[in-house]
Amino acid sequence: MSLTLMYITNNPTVAVIAEKYGVDRIWVDLETINKEERQHGMNTVKSNHTLKDVSVIRNVISSSQLLVRVNPLYEGTKKEVDEVVERGAEVIMLPMFRTADEAKKFVDIVSGRARIILLAETIEAERNLDEIVKVPGVDEIHIGLNDLHLAHEKKFMFELLAEGNVDAMCSIIRKAGISYGFGGIARLNEGRLPARHIITEHYRLGSSMAILSRSFYDSKLERDSEEIERIFRDGIREIREFERKLMSETVGYFEQNHKLVQLAVSNIVKGLNKQ
Numbered sequence: 370m371s372l373t374l375m376y377i378t379n380n381p382t383v384a385v386i387a388e389k390y391g392v393d394r395i396w397v398d399l400e401t402i403n404k405e406e407r408q409h410g411m412n413t414v415k416s417n418h419t420l421k422d423v424s425v426i427r428n429v430i431s432s433s434q435l436l437v438r439v440n441p442l443y444e445g446t447k448k449e450v451d452e453v454v455e456r457g458a459e460v461i462m463l464p465m466f467r468t469a470d471e472a473k474k475f476v477d478i479v480s481g482r483a484r485i486i487l488l489a490e491t492i493e494a495e496r497n498l499d500e501i502v503k504v505p506g507v508d509e510i511h512i513g514l515n516d517l518h519l520a521h522e523k524k525f526m527f528e529l530l531a532e533g534n535v536d537a538m539c540s541i542i543r544k545a546g547i548s549y550g551f552g553g554i555a556r557l558n559e560g561r562l563p564a565r566h567i568i569t570e571h572y573r574l575g576s577s578m579a580i581l582s583r584s585f586y587d588s589k590l591e592r593d594s595e596e597i598e599r600i601f602r603d604g605i606r607e608i609r610e611f612e613r614k615l616m617s618e619t620v621g622y623f624e625q626n627h628k629l630v631q632l633a634v635s636n637i638v639k640g641l642n643k644q
Contacts, residue, residue, distance in 0.1 A: 371612045372571060373550070373578035374605065375436060378588040379422035381429045383597060388433040390601040391609070392581065396436040397423050399453070400464050402443060420452055427457035434459045438488070441465035447478050460484040464513070467493035469500040476506035484508045489538065490516035498538055502545035510542050511578065512551035524641040526552065527562050530570060531634035539574045550578030555585050557607040561637055565611060566630050572615045573623040 375394040376387045384395045398416035427435050437458040439449050453461060461483045463475045472487055479485055485506060489495060490513030501507070512535060514526040521529065529535050535551055542549040550571070554564040560582075571579055586600045 370577070371609060372568070372576070374581055374608070375578060376581040376585075377416075377583075379418045379426065380588045381425055382594060383586075383588045384426050384433075385429050386594065386597050386601050387581075388430050390598070391605045392433055392601070394434045394436045394460065395426055395430050396438065396462075396580075397426055397458075398438045399423075399449070400438050400440050402440045403465070420456065423453050423456040423458060434484075436460040436462060436486070438462040438464055442471055442474060446475070450478050454479075454482045458483050460486055460509075462486045462488050462511070464488040465491060465516070467491050468497050469504050472501050472504045472507060476504060479506075481506070486511055488513045490514075490520075492517070492520045495534065495538060498541045502542055502547055507547060509548045509550075509578070511549065511580075512538055514552040524638050525561075525634060527567070527630070527634050528638060530567075531631045535570075536574065539576065543575055548577045550576045550580075553580035553582030553585075554608075555582055556604045557611055560584055562630065562633055564608075566626055566633065568608065568611060569615060569623060569626040570630060572612075572618075573627060 373393045374391065375396050376392045377396040377398050378384055378387065379397055387395060398418045399420065400416060423435070423437055435458055437453045437460070439446065439453060439461060441464055450461060461479055463472070463485070466472055466475065466487060476485060486509040487501070487507055488511050489498065489501070494501065495517065502510070514529055514535075518526040518529055521534075523529065530552070539549060539551070552567065554560070554567050557563070557565050557568075560567070568579070585604060586597070
């Protein structure tokens with residue numbers, strides 16, 4: 370089964386094109402609380418999405434699911450969740466949670482009105498994962514490598530993939546029968562760690578979802594619709610063709626790729642340490 374591909378945008382033109390070429394979930398990102406402080410100075414996406422964007426995107430997509438990331442739990446969470454449900458969110462993501470109790474509180478707030486995906490991106494969530502996966506009503510868990518690698522004081526987000534953290538977390542989630550994914554991917558042969566190697570790791574680990582990262586397409590760039598169409602059409606076709614190839618590969622192929630990932634990550638980190 371191919372990966373569920375997710376793409377973050379509040380641009381209706383980009384959303385329609387992404388849906389047309391097979392993006393499974395269009396993601397509106399409302400998370401702002403403490404994000405700038407956590408990722409200050411980093412070349413990461415700082416969202417300026419609004420509640421209005423949820424309605425805008427809902428009105429232009431039909432086959433793709435609408436995913437909304439809300440803020441971490443705070444006094445306004447219930448109001449925020451109520452609003453995004455009313456505006457048509459089908460999947461709601463909780464970021465920066467730490468415990469099973471927080472996960473349960475969120476499940477109770479959503480109360481079956483949308484599919485729930487937890488974003489495991491804190492060291493505490495990683496440590497408490499055995500209990501978190503037991504919370505009834507959690508549909509999916511995505512391992513958020515951006516913030517998690519910062520929490521571990523790593524230089525490169527895929528160090529956690531090379532060093533076994535992602536393997537351990539996926540094993541716990543898989544045994545609980547919950548769908549999961551991790552990280553983001555660029556175009557097939559692009560990215561500091563080429564996406565083909567990351568996708569192969571998704572298949573080795575039994576992951577079912579991945580984010581199309583800003584390096585796949587940065588929706589803030591001014592490009593005409595024909596260029597955007599070309600990027601999504603060709604980029605997603607390449608990914609799906611590669612996935613079909615992976616479905617017939619042997620265990621040895623995936624083990625060899627993992628070793629290549631470990632070596633590549635080690636070299637990337639060495640380079641970063643010299644800067």
